Amino acid sequence: MSGMSARAHRTVGLTLQRLLGLLALQVVVFGAIGCQRDSFKEPLVLGGTSVSARTLNRGHRAYLRYCVGCHGRKGDGNVPGQEQMNPMPRDFTKGRFKYTSVLGDQLPPDRDLLRLLRTGVPGTHMPSWSTVEPAELKAIVQYIKTFSPRWRKEKVGTPLPLPHDPWARDADKARRRGRVVYHGVARCWQCHPSYLGEDEIRRLQSRLPVNERLPLRANPRQPLSVPTEYGPTLAPAFKKYQLRGGNRPSDVFRTIATGIPGTPMPAWHPKLSGRELWALTHYVRSLVGLEPGIKDNESQTRVNRK
DSSP states (O other): OTTSOHHHHHHHHHHHHHHHHHHHHHHHHHHHHHHSOOSOSSOEEETTEEEOHHHHHHHHHHHHHHTHHHHOTTSSOOOTTGGGSSSOOOOGGGTOOSSOSSSTTOBOOHHHHHHHHHHOOTTSSOOOOTTSOHHHHHHHHHHHGGGOTHHHHOOBOOOOOOOOOTTTTOHHHHHHHHHHIIIIISOGGGTSOOOSOHHHHHHHHTTSOGGGOOOOOSSTTSOOEEOOTTOOEEOOOGGGOOOTTOSSHHHHHHHHHHOOTTSSOOOOTTTSOHHHHHHHHHHHHHHHTSSOOOOOOGGGOOOOOO
16 A cells, blocks of 8 residues: 555545444444334234234334334334335335235235335335245234324234136137226226227227216326325326335236225226236236237237127
C-alpha cells in the first residue's frame, strides 16, 4: 500500500470504518434477539392444535429476524413506509389470508402458510424465504397465529381436494373450453378484461336463459377497479399480471376454486364442475404466458361450443 496516495488511504480507511460499523450493528441487533427473554412459558392451542412454548419462542425470534421489518412487532403491518407498499403487508391480527386451499373465510392449514413463506408472493414486497431452515419457517407459521384471536377460538378449515385434471393429455382443447367458461359461463369479464369481442360474448350469452344474461360493462377489455377490504384495486389483467397465488396448475386451480377472501373474487367451487375449473385453469395460465396459448384475435378464433 506504500504506493497509494493519501486520498486513497483515507478512502480505504473510511470504507473499513463503515464495514466495521455495520458489523457492530448486526452484532448488537442479533445479540439483542438472541438474549431477549422467551415470551411464551406454556403451550397454546392454536387452530385446534397444541403448539409448544419452545416452538412459539423459536418462531418469535425468527419473526424478529425476517418478518418484523414489514409486518411490525404487533403483526399488524403498521411500520414506517408501509403506505408506500402496494399491496400493503398482511395484517396478521385479522387472521385472514388470500391464497389458501380452504373455502370462504376458514382458517388455512399450515401447509398453505408454509407455501407462501417458501414461494413468496410475486408482484408484492413478500419475498421467498426458501433458504431459511425449514424448522424456523414452521415455527414462524405457529408464531404469527398468536397475533389473531381467531386461532384461539376456531379450528383450521378442511382443504378442498385437488381433483384429477381431465385435460392433462389435451391442453389445447382445455384452453379452448376454458375460454368459453371464462367468457360465457363464469363471465370473468365482469371484473377482469375480456379477451373476445363483444359480438362473440353476446353469442355465448344467447344460449343462457334471458334472466341469466348480463349486460356488458363499459370498456370490457380493460380491468375494472374493484373495492376490497385492502383498498380499491384493479382486477388482474392476466396478460400483464404475475399470479400471486402461485404459477403451478394446482395453484391456479386452487385460487379459482376457493376464491380470495376480502375481495370480489368468489369461490367457483362448486358453481363450476371440476372439468370446467381445470379448463379455466389452463386458459388463465395461457393468458399469463405460463403455457402455450391460443389466439385471442376474434377473427382468427373458433370457439369450441360443446
